[in-house]
Amino acid sequence: MLADEFGREVTGVRVSLTDRCNFDCVYCHNEGLGDTRGPMEPQDDEMTADEVVRFLEVAVEFDVDAVKFTGGEPMLREDVEEIIRRTPDELEVSMTTNGTFLPGRAEALVDAGLERVNVSQDALDPDDFARVTQSGAYEQVIDGVEAALDAGLDPVKLNMVVFQGTKPYLPEMIDHVASSEGLQLQLIEYMPELVGNYDWAVDTEAMHEWLAEQADRIEQREMHGRSRYFVDGGMVEVVDPVGNEEFCANCHRVRVTHDGHLKGCLNRNDDLRPMGEMSRDEIRETFRETVAERVPYYGEYMVERDGEWVVNEKYRDAPTADH
Structure with missing residues (x-):
């Protein structure tokens, strides 16, 4: 298993299959790349199924044990089922999706080997949902969640990005998962450093305090030091990376962009490394380099001075990877 110089072993990979999406969520950062949404038709720069599988086969050589497929919207790829079916058995397979394509395909995904799914859902009212996602697909998402549960x-x-626009929906979302068997809620901190609109950010410390008051039980998860709150039988997990040194110190993932670049940190694009023609040797070399040069974003790449986060001088003039 490979580890960076901060002792963080890489146990998982997050693979973007496309940057295309049928939603246009107001908070989207597209896996840290920014709003790069292009045409809805398949693009020539997307990794082929063979390339994705080849990368995963190499990742397994380094004892990686989990892969999460993402996008864009990964289910815009018609070969998602094939990719999952060909994923090495050593890997736990999960996917993040907006859910609109799960009806009619959820069973095939499970048959192919999908084990877990995260569905983006920020509101329970169709109008509220439309304002956040700039999509009228609310009913399809609800049907998609049901299809996923029915498929096992x-x-x-449910992934809910918490910012000023969605904060009022939080109590209703918590009640929803508490009263719905098989659902959990994952609250994801809005990331203004990737999206802008800093005034949209919420006070996550206050959110933690509020959740603690509601909770019957609280657990601390080893991965990223995440907090889990159990409220009236429902589980709510908080993903709060912004300004969080503990979160970055416990990061064990490497990311792969849709066009075949390795990315050591969500918040950085100066560490993108192309895998060339994606031969096994090129993948191995790039994977080793990416892991070796991974840096915790908060607490190392960004350091706090006088109450503000600033770029660590040792990285300011460092040569960037060839894009």
């Missing part, structure tokens, strides 16, 4: 993907995690 239990639990289904």
